[in-house]
Amino acid sequence: MSQIETLDVADWSPHPDEQQSRAYAAALEAGKVLYLPRLGFGLQPQERRFLDPRWSDRKAKNISFDPATAHIKGAHGNASDLEELRRLLERFHHSAVGLIEHLLPRYTARLRRARASFRPMPVAGRAGSWRKDDSRLHVDAFPSRPNQGERILRVFANVNPRGEARVWRVGEPFTDMARRFLPGMPRPWFGSAPVLHALRITKTRRSEYDHTMLQLHDRMKADLRYQEQAPQELVPFPPGCVWICFSDQTSHAAMSGQYLFEQTLHLPVEGLYDPASAPLRVLESLTGRTRV
Numbered sequence: 001m002s003q004i005e006t007l008d009v010a011d012w013s014p015h016p017d018e019q020q021s022r023a024y025a026a027a028l029e030a031g032k033v034l035y036l037p038r039l040g041f042g043l044q045p046q047e048r049r050f051l052d053p054r055w056s057d058r059k060a061k062n063i064s065f066d067p068a069t070a071h072i073k074g075a076h077g078n079a080s081d082l083e084e085l086r087r088l089l090e091r092f093h094h095s096a097v098g099l100i101e102h103l104l105p106r107y108t109a110r111l112r113r114a115r116a117s118f119r120p121m122p123v124a125g126r127a128g129s130w131r132k133d134d135s136r137l138h139v140d141a142f143p144s145r146p147n148q149g150e151r152i153l154r155v156f157a158n159v160n161p162r163g164e165a166r167v168w169r170v171g172e173p174f175t176d177m178a179r180r181f182l183p184g185m186p187r188p189w190f191g192s193a194p195v196l197h198a199l200r201i202t203k204t205r206r207s208e209y210d211h212t213m214l215q216l217h218d219r220m221k222a223d224l225r226y227q228e229q230a231p232q233e234l235v236p237f238p239p240g241c242v243w244i245c246f247s248d249q250t251s252h253a254a255m256s257g258q259y260l261f262e263q264t265l266h267l268p269v270e271g272l273y274d275p276a277s278a279p280l281r282v283l284e285s286l287t288g289r290t291r292v
């Protein structure tokens with residue numbers, strides 16, 4: 001069964017009825033990708049010049065907008081160009097947040113807005129370390145940012161000006177993947193969480209949930225046979241479309257493409273329409289142990 005659910009939505013502020021919102025939530029919370037082929041993030045003619053890797057400062061992979069400060073990072077250019085680029089990211093941020101609030105109104109009260117990013121670099125292939133290689137199927141889990149079960153919801157928009165799709169592989173449902181990789185997984189070293197925190201390797205304490213999610217991320221990426229043979233579909237997201245997924249749950253890999261906008265949002269497990277669908281609850285029910 002496909003993990004892609006297509007939505008006929010062409011407006012950044014749509015007004016689905018309650019029943020439609022429930023259906024969207026059911027698909028998203030089952031780990032599917034909501035694909036909106038008719039919704040594009042439009043750039044003004046004078047903004048198209050930002051579709052060029054030269055705006056990156058080359059230190060960070062992405063140019064990012066922090067909604068807490070309204071500043072951008074990772075870009076280089078003169079003050080007026082940077083201000084225009086900042087406004088572009090800010091506009092994407094507001095569009096993406098508004099889209100989620102309209103599609104899934106029940107999330108609104110609990111959503112925590114994180115960074116928006118602009119990715120001007122082509123998707124890198126198998127270069128670098130396997131752990132950082134996002135062209136291998138994985139669920140998102142970040143070593144320095146424990147989230148204690150909080151969800152990672154992401155909105156993506158391909159803005160490629162040359163007709164190039166962002167090509168993803170989308171893998172099997174989270175429960176199937178977890179069943180495969182949980183057996184034999186080591187538990188965190190006793191007392192490691194406060195040490196990692198004290199050493200500033202993690203920004204907050206790494207819970208057992210975070211430990212498990214990192215292990216799943218690594219075990220998926222390290223297993224080349226799994227990469228080849230896991231149930232998966234190749235999905236080209238053409239320019240002028242939007243897609244949304246819980247990237248801590250949806251197994252995904254970015255194979256090719258260039259010029260992407262992405263917005264990250266966080267949601268506590270209790271903010272979901274169905275909290276039992278969260279990776280935290282799935283892992284707890286598969287192992288019979290609480291994890292935060």
Ligand code: SIN
Pocket residue numbers: 119134140166247252253254260
């Ligand atoms: C990822 O989240 O693994 C990468 C997504 C992308 O850049 O298309």
Ligand code: FE
Pocket residue numbers: 134138139140247252
């Ligand atoms: Fe990822």
